[in-house]
Amino acid sequence: xxxxxxxxxxxxxxxxxxxxxxxxxxxxxxxxxxxxxxxxxxxxxxxxxxxxxxxxxxxxxxxxxxxxxxxxxxxxxxxxxxxxxxxxxxxxxxxxxxxxxxxxxxxxxxxxxxxxxxxxxxxxxxxxxxxxxxxxxxxxxxxxxxxxxxxxxxxxxxxxxxxxxxxxxxxxxxxxxxxxxxxxxxxxxxxxxxxxxxxxxxxxxxxxxxxxxxxxxxxxxxxxxxxxxxxxxxxxxxxxxxxxxxxxxxxxxxxxxxxxxxxxxxxx
DNA sequence: ATGGTGGCCACGCCA
Numbered sequence: 001x002x003x004x005x006x007x008x009x010x011x012x013x014x015x016x017x018x019x020x021x022x023x024x025x026x027x028x029x030x031x032x033x034x035x036x037x038x039x040x041x042x043x044x045x046x047x048x049x050x051x052x053x054x055x056x057x058x059x060x061x062x063x064x065x066x067x068x069x070x071x072x073x074x075x076x077x078x079x080x081x082x083x084x085x086x087x088x089x090x091x092x093x094x095x096x097x098x099x100x101x102x103x104x105x106x107x108x109x110x111x112x113x114x115x116x117x118x119x120x121x122x123x124x125x126x127x128x129x130x131x132x133x134x135x136x137x138x139x140x141x142x143x144x145x146x147x148x149x150x151x152x153x154x155x156x157x158x159x160x161x162x163x164x165x166x167x168x169x170x171x172x173x174x175x176x177x178x179x180x181x182x183x184x185x186x187x188x189x190x191x192x193x194x195x196x197x198x199x200x201x202x203x204x205x206x207x208x209x210x211x212x213x214x215x216x217x218x219x220x221x222x223x224x225x226x227x228x229x230x231x232x233x234x235x236x237x238x239x240x241x242x243x244x245x246x247x248x249x250x251x252x253x254x255x256x257x258x259x260x261x262x263x264x265x266x267x268x
Numbered sequence: 269a270t271g272g273t274g275g276c277c278a279c280g281c282c283a
Contacts, residue, residue: 012275038276064276113283213273257274
């Protein structure tokens with residue numbers, strides 16, 4: 001089995017523990033990065049994941065909101081949590097895993113959604129989102145330490161025109177405004193990151209990973225956005241075997257509004 | 269047409 005990493009905004013890991021376990025049984029990613037676990041660390045369902053073969057678990061959780069977790073079949077080392085914007089919320093967790101000859105640093109991110117009004121002067125949540133992106137510029141794909149890197153998670157921005165159901169209708173909607181998409185692409189490129197989903201799926205094809213709960217029929221309307229991302233250091237482009245976006249997961253019983261994205265690599 | 273749904277957890281906040 002080649003090395004694989006999945007990312008999934010689960011919108012409550014406790015409520016959807018059975019969905020996650022089913023996903024792990026069916027797809028068996030080596031590493032699963034969860035966001036919006038909404039679970040304090042002492043209540044995290046560690047035992048259920050241990051039983052499913054995911055014995056290596058790092059978590060950064062809080063009561064009610066946010067929270068990220070990285071689950072792995074392989075040992076995880078050097079867990080690190082970076083705080084952003086001087087707010088004590090749980091939006092980042094990095095770990096290191098071995099894949100083939102590579103030591104791979106995996107950043108698991110949950111970027112602030114940013115509220116409804118795309119104006120930092122009147123909406124503190126949008127100001128927080130922009131401030132968070134500023135601080136994300138410190139995340140580089142390549143350091144001098146010989147590690148390869150992945151940066152995955154719910155980044156809450158759909159950068160390309162083909163990452164939303166209607167570019168024109170979403171230009172003033174938070175997640176697709178020019179200030180967000182331009183800042184996002186600049187920080188990705190300046191940080192030396194490759195957009196691995198777009199490396200595998202050509203930019204002219206529509207990709208969505210999220211569909212709002214507020215639709216009578218999400219599949220018929222299909223008003224999705226690509227809010228979840230897998231970035232990698234450039235060396236990983238050559239190792240990438242494929243990307244799977246599990247659209248069907250949006251139709252599962254009591255689903256998350258996000259679906260899993262899986263990257264598989266030609267690494268053992 | 270400018271509300272619609274969902275999760276947390278105890279009621280309004282966040283997405």
